[in-house]
Amino acid sequence: MVEDEGIQRYIAHAILWIGIAIVAFPVYLAFIASTQDNAVIANGQMSLLPGGHFLETYYQTIFVGTSGSTREPVGMMMFNSLVMSLLIAIGKIAISIISAYAVVYFRFPFRMTIFWLIFITLMLPVEVRIYPTYKIVAQLHLLDSYAGLSLPLIASATATLLFRQFFMTVPDELLEASRIDGAGPFRFFWDTLLPLSRTNMAALFVILFILGWNQYLWPLLVTTRDDMQTIQIGIRKMITTTDALTEWPIVMATAVLAMLPPIFVVVVMQKLFVRGLVETEK
């Protein structure tokens, strides 16, 4: 890229900074609010500089929780969210890579029918099938369990499709070389396809983890017990208090905490993630 001269460069930078400010300001505000005293926020005189209640608020948020509405420490909610997101992300990857393997590498009756059935489920969002799904989960006695939170969300047409496309770009000769090298279907999958899919799996993990983490409607339906609620549900419950003042510092601290795991996952996986998106080397 040719470097722009003088003033143009400053304008470009200024625009970028404005953009960053627009995106970052609410996050900053949430963090600031989490360090202020609730009374200060409530009477609308919040300063734009951090207050002095950082340790106190975060200690209370993580280990104690709000005094009223949620009745559980946010640490517990984060743990629930973490378990659910990990189960969803890992489960989705495992199920879809296996079904993609079956669809691409095996000839069985109605192979294409099954593939199209999987494909069609793409067009059915969770909300459409939420009532039957709830009914099945309830009949299986999976309400208020990690299995109930994650199992119905594990099937994934998108991920299956993605792995299918990836497998179809793997040269046939690799399969043939494996056959001559004495590797059966399981060995070929384990020794060759899985290592080759590593970057795809990492990219998918990031996306799916965040997807799982941000689930709201489904956890709201299947969990009723306080110790099973996820952080997204928790935030919502904290805000709608009926008889008491909303504890804004704790709400904001929870929001900040809710951002941390996805950020962590993105940062850790970023290298692999980017490679997964742009990878051409086979």
Place this chain on the structure above:
Amino acid sequence: MANVTLRNVRKDYPNGFEAIKGIDFEVGDGQFCVLVGPSGCGKSTLLRMVAGLETITSGEIDIGGRIVNQVEPADRDIAMVFQNYALYPHMSVYNNMAYGLRNRGMDKGEIDTRVREAARILELSPMLDRKPRQLSGGQRQRVAMGRAIVRQPKAFLFDEPLSNLDAKLRIAMRVEIRKLQRRLSTTSIYVTHDQLEAMTLADILVVMNGGQVEQIGNPLDIYKKPATTFVAAFIGAPPMNLLSLRDSDIKLPGAAPEAGILGVRPEDLAIGNGATPDGGIALDLAVEAIERVGAETYVYGLRAQQSGQPAVSSKPGELPPGEILVRIPGQEGPAVGQKIRAVAPREKLHLFTADGRKRINS
């Protein structure tokens, strides 16, 4: 070490396409057999059938005295080198070579000995820890060879292993493959569409066309006595000139009555001076183009008395109708537009039946 024998091998696809229409040949122990033919002639399919990657519709494939029709590729005791090498991208060179042995549950020490020995032979020793993407094309090709060698199989199968290399490297690797095969004296079947590779590598050359064998034999015998016009045009570069005897004014005294096509190799034509050699031919040509490649010169001439009909059958790889190619040594030769006379003695002429399917020995 083993013989590889094919007996009436056929391959039909469900849609009715006959890929292989009944092929018989035998590759003796330690011999190097080359399957050559244009693309789509079934040579790769045939090799993959020997490897066990394609099913056999009928017939028998026998490797080392065992009929392997129903045997899995891994249990046929063969090793294959693929056109794109098919190296495992995520494994080091060492693991690429060791993988097949590990799957067979071979002892670790033995694997190590074999891999290091193969690496030494192929000069890959310093690269054992690298990944395939860190290697050049020639090195990858050698790793693919190494993977075949460490198995110590009954037969090597090569599927156009050199076609992804540049011209210079291809020639170097061609010689290396030949040397290596001599040294290991492992029975080999090698598929190529490059007739030069075929000529230089083969003990036995199998020329294939349309799922059938056109001719089997020693490469030089095939060059000297092509059995059909297809072989005549395919083996030898540039290709043999083929002229229809019926439609032209060429008279060959004493030729068999069924002779319909006359063939003469560009290198067997000389620029002469009037007299037709006894029993031979003289072609009057108007020079259309000249290619000087240094050691030799190719003269493209159009026959002076064209009757209008194409005198030459136009199959792929052949000259346009009516054009005759003369190959003369050195850089001298006529100029474009000049009239020349090309002559060939009787013993250099090849005669075929009018349909080109049969050679007539004159």
